[in-house]
Amino acid sequence: VCVASTVVSKAEDRGADLADFPAGPRATEIADHLGDITGEEKDPRFAQAVLEESTEVLIDAPFLLTETRFGHITVNAGIDRSNVPERDLLLLPRRPAESAARIREGLPGNPPVVLTDTSGRPFRHGQRGVAIGWAGMPASRDWRGERDRAGRKLGVTVQSVVDELAGAANLIMGEGSGGTPAALVRDWAFGEHEGSDEMFRPVESDYVRQALRGWSL
Numbered sequence: 001v002c003v004a005s006t007v008v009s010k011a012e013d014r015g016a017d018l019a020d021f022p023a024g025p026r027a028t029e030i031a032d033h034l035g036d037i038t039g040e041e042k043d044p045r046f047a048q049a050v051l052e053e054s055t056e057v058l059i060d061a062p063f064l065l066t067e068t069r070f071g072h073i074t075v076n077a078g079i080d081r082s083n084v085p086e087r088d089l090l091l092l093p094r095r096p097a098e099s100a101a102r103i104r105e106g107l108p109g110n111p112p113v114v115l116t117d118t119s120g121r122p123f124r125h126g127q128r129g130v131a132i133g134w135a136g137m138p139a140s141r142d143w144r145g146e147r148d149r150a151g152r153k154l155g156v157t158v159q160s161v162v163d164e165l166a167g168a169a170n171l172i173m174g175e176g177s178g179g180t181p182a183a184l185v186r187d188w189a190f191g192e193h194e195g196s197d198e199m200f201r202p203v204e205s206d207y208v209r210q211a212l213r214g215w216s217l
Helices: 005-011 025-038 044-052 096-105 161-173 207-212
Strands: 002-004 054-059 065-068 073-075 113-120 127-135
Touching: 002 005, 002 161, 005 096, 005 113, 025 044, 044 054, 054 207, 073 113, 096 113, 096 127, 113 161, 127 161
Parallel strands: 002 113
Antiparallel strands: 054 065, 065 073, 113 127
């Protein structure tokens, strides 16, 4: 079962208002810098919200690219400003893997659960669904050591199963005014696994992260 993180955030009372985030010096500096670059006034309180939801800022201009507290790297710490008419902001779930586990426990048969969010991708236009938390299945399938159709042994390929499921589910759940909060995936065999750490690259081998650190316009 793939579940949109938006509905989980609402269920976990992750709505917030800009007034909840008085801007500090760093947030004010970021907002002023972004405003100078884009020609549009930026609210420093939003920058403060992003900072408080992040453990690291990788890029601070022309947009904020940060690492969330649970290890996901995304623009603006994944904070949403759409489909929350009663509040200014909607924050991502605090611990998506735990959220997925709770949902799984409450479903008949305890099927694997994937929490999805929409994220941009480097080098390509457009956004797609990605997994930010899951329970009851492996995050990836390791093909290394198996042989291709020509008999050659695979040495690199690790398939991101949860992201591929999230992307497919996002086509059904939709964007914008799309209001489908979950999608059911049928006829897929899962191995048993709990956790989310294996999806995120270790910092020491994440060369893109290392290159981005400190980069700014």
